[in-house]
Amino acid sequence: MARLTHCIMLMDEGIERVNQIIPSLPAMEARLCRLALMTGSRMEEGLAAKLKPYKLNHSEFLTLMILYSRPHGSSTPGELCELATQGATNMTRIANTLVKRGLITRGSSEEDRRRVQIRMTAAGQRFVQQMFPPMFPHIDGLFTDFSEADKRQLGRLLRKLARNIDEINEAPMP
Amino acid sequence: MARLTHCIMLMDEGIERVNQIIPSLPAMEARLCRLALMTGSRMEEGLAAKLKPYKLNHSEFLTLMILYSRPHGSSTPGELCELATQGATNMTRIANTLVKRGLITRGSSEEDRRRVQIRMTAAGQRFVQQMFPPMFPHIDGLFTDFSEADKRQLGRLLRKLARNIDEINEAPMP
DNA sequence: ACCTTTTACTTCATTAATGAAATATGACTT
DNA sequence: AAGTCATATTTCATTAATGAAGTAAAAGGT
Numbered sequence: 319m320a321r322l323t324h325c326i327m328l329m330d331e332g333i334e335r336v337n338q339i340i341p342s343l344p345a346m347e348a349r350l351c352r353l354a355l356m357t358g359s360r361m362e363e364g365l366a367a368k369l370k371p372y373k374l375n376h377s378e379f380l381t382l383m384i385l386y387s388r389p390h391g392s393s394t395p396g397e398l399c400e401l402a403t404q405g406a407t408n409m410t411r412i413a414n415t416l417v418k419r420g421l422i423t424r425g426s427s428e429e430d431r432r433r434v435q436i437r438m439t440a441a442g443q444r445f446v447q448q449m450f451p452p453m454f455p456h457i458d459g460l461f462t463d464f465s466e467a468d469k470r471q472l473g474r475l476l477r478k479l480a481r482n483i484d485e486i487n488e489a490p491m492p
Numbered sequence: 493m494a495r496l497t498h499c500i501m502l503m504d505e506g507i508e509r510v511n512q513i514i515p516s517l518p519a520m521e522a523r524l525c526r527l528a529l530m531t532g533s534r535m536e537e538g539l540a541a542k543l544k545p546y547k548l549n550h551s552e553f554l555t556l557m558i559l560y561s562r563p564h565g566s567s568t569p570g571e572l573c574e575l576a577t578q579g580a581t582n583m584t585r586i587a588n589t590l591v592k593r594g595l596i597t598r599g600s601s602e603e604d605r606r607r608v609q610i611r612m613t614a615a616g617q618r619f620v621q622q623m624f625p626p627m628f629p630h631i632d633g634l635f636t637d638f639s640e641a642d643k644r645q646l647g648r649l650l651r652k653l654a655r656n657i658d659e660i661n662e663a664p665m666p
Numbered sequence: 667a668c669c670t671t672t673t674a675c676t677t678c679a680t681t682a683a684t685g686a687a688a689t690a691t692g693a694c695t696t
Numbered sequence: 697a698a699g700t701c702a703t704a705t706t707t708c709a710t711t712a713a714t715g716a717a718g719t720a721a722a723a724g725g726t
Binding site for chain 3: 568569570580581583584588604606607608
């Protein structure tokens with residue numbers, strides 16, 4: 319695959335040329351937009367590659383990690399949908415595959431029998447504890463040459479961007 | 493859909509809890525990772541929503557814009573693959589749909605008859621000039637409250653991150 | 667000139683991920 | 697108890713990306 323920095327270079331040139339035809343283009347912002355999209359999708363790919371040996375996809379991994387982070391490794395499909403930003407249909411499928419692999423169990427809730435109680439099994443916990451730490455060097459590597467200030471800045475700016483995304487999504491669509 | 497800021501809050505809590513069970517987790521970096529992934533995919537979704545009325549998906553839009561940015565609105569499938577970071581198979585499909593809509597044409601090249609010359613039609617140019625500018629407020633909106641320094645910083649940090657991604661991808665996989 | 671390899675794309679089949687709508691069940695309201 | 701809402705699942709369809717094999721043209725060695 320082509321280097322991301324190369325793609326970014328080509329993107330910069332492209333925006334430059336489009337900007338010359340359409341001067342009203344907010345070039346700086348468009349560049350940031352593309353940068354965020356490009357790095358985001360590369361990171362997705364990188365993550366997918368890391369997960370492949372474990373036969374997990376992004377949403378399965380995320381669900382597993384979220385469940386792992388819950389008190390008693392327990393939650394419900396509805397809650398997991400919210401936490402993992404997934405549709406109910408997908409969550410059912412994800413739970414199916416994780417149950418099949420013995421990493422979680424589905425049980426019925428006492429108080430509300432509509433609810434399904436999802437619990438991480440001991441095998442599931444072992445699995446997470448084995449597969450997660452080897453990813454740390456990769457996570458660290460992404461920010462090796464970042465100073466502490468850089469990290470704080472990036473965090474601040476991405477959170478700021480996130481707030482703006484929310485604003486836009488809440489504003490009534492014209 | 494749940495607000496992104498809310499998802500981020502939940503993510504922060506999740507990382508915090510996982511970090512208590514697995515202290516070796518590089519929490520700050522993991523947070524940045526998730527932040528980048530989450531904002532990236534929200535921006536994808538936002539873009540997809542903007543493109544939907546025009547019946548375009550991301551790769552079709554990107555291809556169209558790249559072609560628009562080329563001298564004489566002309567290129568070849570191979571070049572477009574590189575510029576849009578797409579496989580040849582996908583590019584064929586994309587070109588098919590864009591040809592069907594009359595936005596581009598496929599012709600054969602003079603010098604190298606293996607090559608296919610892809611050209612943007614007048615209709616294609618009109619289409620881009622109509623559909624692109626209305627997206628500017630959206631692009632601007634993402635960065636409304638960003639100072640010029642903020643934008644420069646974000647650009648710098650994302651480019652830095654991109655270089656690290658390249659490093660990781662080039663390093664021999666263990 | 668002839669054979670092999672490489673390049674450039676296309677076609678067809680397959681997989682992955684998700685979404686929409688219908689269904690079953692239980693809980694809550696009045 | 698009747699009607700409404702909430703939770704989860706199943707079924708079906710859609711969308712998008714990907715892989716394997718095929719076609720055609722050009723390049724290069726002998």
